[in-house]
Amino acid sequence: MSAKMVLMHTSPHPQPYRRTIFAALMEVVKIDLIVVPAGFVVAIVFWIIGLGSQLPYSAIPEWAFALWATVSGLSVSTLGFDFSLAPSLVTLGLWFLVATGAKRVVRATAADSPTESVEDPGGWWALMGTALGTFVVVYAGPLLVLSIVVGQATVTPLGFLRLFLFLVTAVAWALIRVRGIGDIPGLSMLADExxxxxxxxxxxxxxxxxxxxxxxxxxxxxxxxxxxxxxxxxxxxxxxxxxxxxxxxxxxxxxxxxxxxxxxxxxxxxxxxxxxxxxxxxxxxxxxxxxxxxxxxxxxxxxxxxxxxxxxxxxxxxxxxxxxxxxxxxxxxxxxxxxxxxxxxxxxxxxxxxxxxxxxxxxxxxxxxxxxxxxxxxxxxxxxxxxxxxxxxxxxxxxxxxxxxxxxxxDFYAEDEPEPIADDIVNDDERR
Structure with a gap:
């Protein structure tokens, strides 16, 4: 009976994890609802410009997802050209969009588990890791699949490193902005000042x-x-x-x-x-x-x-x-x-x-x-x-x-500190 009670006490409750995963999914959906339509709008504009060459309609989704891949740092080969130089201003805007979504995920997760507990010291990081891991995987997974299958992207070591740094820096920025450096191993020893x-x-x-x-x-x-x-x-x-x-x-x-x-x-x-x-x-x-x-x-x-x-x-x-x-x-x-x-x-x-x-x-x-x-x-x-x-x-x-x-x-504040009033000056029975 006691072993069962200990197991029940140390096992994490699934409800916070479900809320965390759902919150991360919703944040990624919000980002995708902005990025993907914007990519299709740009692709349609380029398709209209190139209409004189009688390009097929299939070029629109190909260009849309190729643009998403290029902005994220991947390499794309289309129309006989190689593109791996990301339009960095658009990349910076997308980075802020992803970082803002990660920031909301961190804030919601921190509200579910404000601090580590003595009984379960790893519980806070397990919940935060689940939140951020879900956010990164759910964002990067469709991006890689659609970019490779539809957008003709190629995953090179440099491109994968770019995408990795793109997501890791956005998540790190969000975590530091919400929680500070006290929760990060290796940085907690630094003074806030x-x-x-x-x-x-x-x-x-x-x-x-x-x-x-x-x-x-x-x-x-x-x-x-x-x-x-x-x-x-x-x-x-x-x-x-x-x-x-x-x-x-x-x-x-x-x-x-x-x-x-x-x-x-x-x-x-x-x-x-x-x-x-x-x-x-x-x-x-x-x-x-x-x-x-x-x-x-x-x-x-x-x-x-x-x-x-x-x-x-x-x-x-x-x-x-x-x-x-x-x-x-x-x-x-x-x-x-x-x-x-x-x-x-x-x-x-x-x-x-x-x-x-x-x-x-x-x-x-x-x-x-x-x-x-x-x-x-x-x-x-x-x-x-x-x-x-x-x-x-x-x-x-x-x-x-x-x-x-x-x-x-x-010294100034020490000199101006008021001296304590003796207890015998004020009687508890007197009016104050």
Whole structure:
């Protein structure tokens, strides 16, 4: 009898698991009801454009699921072209959609099991693992089946790695946003203040990197405006071509900005088998008539070799600008700086994997920054600037000032703390 009672006490109740699985299924259905119709709308538009070639109706679902596969990082071969360079702006939007759905799953699961119990310490993680595992499997399963069977997608190691990172980073972001880092093994030892400062610094660095990439691109277009203008003259309608090219480049904006950072860092951008273009070397490889691609060809001035200093300056300024922020970074010291660098590297590595691939013929069969070296180089240059910034804060005495200020605060509040009233002053029988 006692053994039976113990078994009943330790066995998890199936009701929370059923609710968890159902909640994950509903979130995936919501996402699919947005993604799949949107893919069909885009495919129908392309089918109408290509109607002059008498394309069959079967091309519509094929293109719709091929688009879903490409946006998710898989490789697609259709109409004699290879596509594995994801439109990164659309990919980023889909990532936020998936991450938001995972966030709702985590919040609902946390409500069913707010914390681990002493009797069943693994129960919370079992329920959360069931929720997130169901969410990932139910989303990735139909995607892979429909993309391979209908969309002519091919599951390559790189494509599978992209899809894996796409889902894992979305789920990790959702879990951290809802529960923080205290529930994650290996990160629970970090103080909340340390994580908050490091995450804020990493976020500031990412936005600053986007701004730097945009500035470099604009400067390159201004300096080489003649070459950029020549790209439009080959089209029958330069105005319409310019508008269309701007829209297409906007769809790949995150990859373009990251490629600009790789060019600055010296790892450069590969253009098929024709070489690599970077701040240290130029190439004369033929490229399609697109504005930003024209910036990769031709010779560069000698002073472009100093471009990595921009990344060092970016890291330096993000650390020292803002007195309160500098104090917080100095208070967390090298631990906070190391965590911020780690977050930055993970973000850049994911971007690097999605920024390269094949996009049809004309020298773009193997296009993009190196996924192995570009993230390391960019993070290293920025890390040098961050370390220099922390050293400058320490040399300026701001860290000491912060510490002394905290000690003075403690003494101030200790002095102003009211003394306890003696028990014999107030009688319990007296009116208060």
């Amino acid at each position: 340390t994580w908050s400062v490091a995450a804020g610094l990493a976020r500031r660095l990412l936005w600053a990197a986007v701004a730097l990439g945009a500035i470099v691109l604009v400067a390159g277009i201004v300096i080489r405006w003649g070459d950029v203008d020549d790209t439009l003259q080959v089209y029958s309608s330069p105005v319409a071509a310019g508008i269309g090219l701007i829209v297409v480049q906007a769809l790949f904006a995150p990859s373009i900005f990251y490629s600009a950072l790789s060019w600055i860092a010296g790892t450069g951008v590969s253009i098929g088998d024709a070489g690599t273009s970077s701040a240290f070397r130029s190439t004369s490889a033929p490229v399609p008539d697109v504005h930003v691609l024209r910036l990769l060809g031709g010779d560069y001035p000698a002073w472009t070799a100093a471009a990595p200093a921009l990344l060092v300056l970016l890291g330096l300024l993000c650390v020292i600008l803002g007195r309160d922020r500098a104090r917080d970074i100095a208070a967390q010291s090298w631990t906070g700086l190391g965590i911020a660098i780690g977050i930055l590297f993970v973000a850049f590595e994911v971007l690097a994997l999605f920024a390269g691939g094949a996009l049809g013929p004309l020298g773009l069969s193997g296009f993009g920054p190196s996924a192995l070296t570009s993230a390391l180089a960019i993070t290293a240059w920025i890390g040098v600037g961050m370390a220099a910034g922390l050293l400058l804060i320490r040399l300026s005495g701001l860290h000491t000032e912060y510490t002394e200020f905290s000690d003075d605060d403690e």
